[in-house]
Amino acid sequence: MSDAKDxxxxxxxxxxTPGMVVNLGIGLPTKVVNHLAADxxxxxxxxxxxxxxxxILPPEQADRNLIxxxxxxxxxVPGSAFFDSATSFAIVRSGRxxxxxxxxxxxxAMGDLANWKIPGKFSPGAGGGIELAQKARRVVVxxxxxxxxxxxxxxxxxxxxxxxxxxxxxxxxxxAVIDLTAEGFxxxxxxxxxxxxxxxxxxxxxxxxxxxxxxxF
Amino acid sequence: MNLPNKTCPIGDAINRIxxxxxxxxxxxxxxxxxxxxxLALVAHxxxxxxxxxxxxxxxxxxxxxxxxxxxxSCLITTHLGLNSHAIGLMNAGQLEVEFNPxxxxxxxxxxGGAGIGGVLSDIxxxxxxxxxxxxxxxxxxxxxxxxxxxxxxxxxxADRADAYGNLAYVGTxxxxxxxxxxxxxxxxxxxxxxxxxxxxxxxxxHTAGVFVDHVTELSELSEEYAVVRR
Numbered sequence: 217m218s219d220a221k222d223x224x225x226x227x228x229x230x231x232x233t234p235g236m237v238v239n240l241g242i243g244l245p246t247k248v249v250n251h252l253a254a255d256x257x258x259x260x261x262x263x264x265x266x267x268x269x270x271x272i273l274p275p276e277q278a279d280r281n282l283i284x285x286x287x288x289x290x291x292x293v294p295g296s297a298f299f300d301s302a303t304s305f306a307i308v309r310s311g312r313x314x315x316x317x318x319x320x321x322x323x324x325a326m327g328d329l330a331n332w333k334i335p336g337k338f339s340p341g342a343g344g345g346i347e348l349a350q351k352a353r354r355v356v357v358x359x360x361x362x363x364x365x366x367x368x369x370x371x372x373x374x375x376x377x378x379x380x381x382x383x384x385x386x387x388x389x390x391x392a393v394i395d396l397t398a399e400g401f402x403x404x405x406x407x408x409x410x411x412x413x414x415x416x417x418x419x420x421x422x423x424x425x426x427x428x429x430x431x432x433f
Numbered sequence: 434m435n436l437p438n439k440t441c442p443i444g445d446a447i448n449r450i451x452x453x454x455x456x457x458x459x460x461x462x463x464x465x466x467x468x469x470x471x472l473a474l475v476a477h478x479x480x481x482x483x484x485x486x487x488x489x490x491x492x493x494x495x496x497x498x499x500x501x502x503x504x505x506s507c508l509i510t511t512h513l514g515l516n517s518h519a520i521g522l523m524n525a526g527q528l529e530v531e532f533n534p535x536x537x538x539x540x541x542x543x544x545g546g547a548g549i550g551g552v553l554s555d556i557x558x559x560x561x562x563x564x565x566x567x568x569x570x571x572x573x574x575x576x577x578x579x580x581x582x583x584x585x586x587x588x589x590x591a592d593r594a595d596a597y598g599n600l601a602y603v604g605t606x607x608x609x610x611x612x613x614x615x616x617x618x619x620x621x622x623x624x625x626x627x628x629x630x631x632x633x634x635x636x637x638x639h640t641a642g643v644f645v646d647h648v649t650e651l652s653e654l655s656e657e658y659a660v661v662r663r
Contacts, residue, residue: 266605284605309536339520340512341530
């Protein structure tokens with residue numbers, strides 16, 4: 217992982233406060249756990265039926281009956297619980313999930329999220345992503361600021377099929393931390409060595425800048 | 434008074450499956466996937482099947498064997514991301530795929546098992562996943578009607594069973610198994626251990642044997658049950 221991405225993940229980890237129930241989506245969000253102290257009081261949830269997700273185990277220690285929703289061989293911690301898939305999503309839909317961190321293809325200035333389908337190119341199904349995006353009490357996104365071709369992933373409106381409307385509260389990218397407000401994208405922080413102007417130029421919609429230079433991460 | 438003994442050879446149980454049946458298959462990834470029952474269904478050869486399963490496993494594992502043998506015409510699922518072969522069949526128009534949000538698939542199956550017609554949910558409302566679904570208004574809110582799912586046969590993997598079909602699961606191998614074990618006309622279970630009646634304490638039962646029709650003990654666990662090395 218690049219240094220900028222690693223700092224983005226470390227910054228996102230500070231979003232998790234003691235006592236939360238948190239679901240980390242597949243990909244970059246999963247790596248957030250590497251930045252939490254071993255004794256940090258948090259309950260990680262995974263869709264396939266576990267609260268109290270523990271660290272990923274090396275293959276020789278893996279339990280064939282113990283994976284997370286991304287297929288990684290995880291462990292339990294003291295106090296973990298297993299349950300069926302209906303119970304797992306009852307947790308999600310009924311508001312027991314304080315926070316979810318998800319990846320994104322596109323986020324709109326209204327907080328719409330597109331992260332499950334690129335028509336004609338990528339359509340493996342959304343799995344549990346729709347419910348996480350729509351029902352977690354707080355949804356934040358971890359993503360590179362632009363796609364591989366350099367196109368902005370933060371746009372006025374999403375062009376791809378939506379996962380959920382108006383669900384995203386905050387975005388962590390390799391360039392910035394950005395909040396979604398009634399005014400659209402608002403710059404909160406920049407990555408070291410990145411200026412507010414750089415972020416604005418890489419964003420595909422108006423970006424509200426702070427009056428003073430923003431803090432860096 | 435004795436509870437009936439439902440243990441039987443795997444072939445006898447699988448022989449109940451007919452062409453055109455709808456089959457629920459437990460599992461989320463490897464854990465809880467009834468790998469041995471799936472291979473028995475491949476050997477049995479029933480065709481034109483509709484499968485209901487969370488995911489399509491990975492190439493050459495689990496239900497991918499049924500996709501490769503051409504026995505499946507429709508797959509009701511949530512995510513195929515780990516099976517490029519399944520995605521290829523879908524894109525080529527050789528496999529009809531119906532995607533559900535994962536928890537909605539679970540609730541539709543639960544409704545089927547609970548003997549009710551379906552559930553109301555706002556999941557996916559305002560997105561293309563709502564397309565074609567009936568909308569109802571209740572207490573000022575809009576909900577999608579999600580019809581119950583019921584199957585002819587469910588293939589279930591349990592850690593332990595007793596001879597009556599009481600079941601216990603371990604770890605994340607529980608997933609869809611307890612839901613599907615309630616939602617089919619014929620429920621066939623493979624268990625890693627089959628205990629005599631009384632061998633599974635009533636408090637340890639996750640699925641009551643009353644839902645189960647056939648129980649078969651796995652004599653060995655094939656390589657497919659093992660930790661996947663990627």
